[in-house]
Amino acid sequence: RLVDGVRAQTFELCSSATLLAELLDVLSRGKFAARLLQAGLTPQGIVGELCRLAYMAAPQTVPRVVENDADDDHVLACALAGQADLIVSGDRHLLSLGGRYQGIPIVTPAQAVQQIA
Template sequence: MKPSKPLEQKKATEKIKLRRRLRAVIDTNLFISGLFGKDTVSSRLQNHWINLDFILVTSIDIIKEINRVFHYPRIQERFNPREETLKRFFRLIFRKAVITKDRYKTDRITDDPTDNKFLACALEGKADYIVSRDPHLRNLKHYHGIQIVDASTFVSKIADE
């Protein structure tokens, strides 16, 4: 017969199992800077996602935008990225993220309508947070109960969990 775990250890294990992981939509610029930055807030954010400290919620539209931005001439010139880096990154997304079907639409942000895809994805994917440095999103602060924060705030929130 196996010896049983001490009561405190059992309770701690149960709390971990019961804790609901946060769901977050991450903006494209944070993905790109996280791919190429070393020990930056963006790279720490990506590491938290890869380690499953939160659930990444994204969409086909966001994935297309990441691909488009990755191929911008200024990104190519500055970082000289390998295509294999992007392929590996997308494999991670398709394995570890919740990908919405782009069924929701919104027109809340009129100054930059392309940012509405992050709001729609967050609604459809039942996200708790949108993490962005984009002022069009950040100025909203909340959207239908979804908090909109910068990467530092979100990384701190995960560390406190």
């Protein structure tokens, strides 16, 4: 539903080259790739569409915030660089930051759908 909102220009998706590269890596892993193949999708196709739909932020610095997963710091850097109104993630490390990062709410995808709908 969130991607449908981006397609309909209800709201804007902000990402970065680093985040999309990580997504491609994750979606290319066995369990995800098999599910995508069954649905007639490819990791490259999904990431390509997101690249076309998203505002591509270019963070100049990546703060060291998330102790247990430095990759999550890129999400925070992207949100700051893109002046995001909301960080949407199911990642437990990001969600454990207390629901906000520098004033930007951090919510699950389900919470985002409720807020945006």
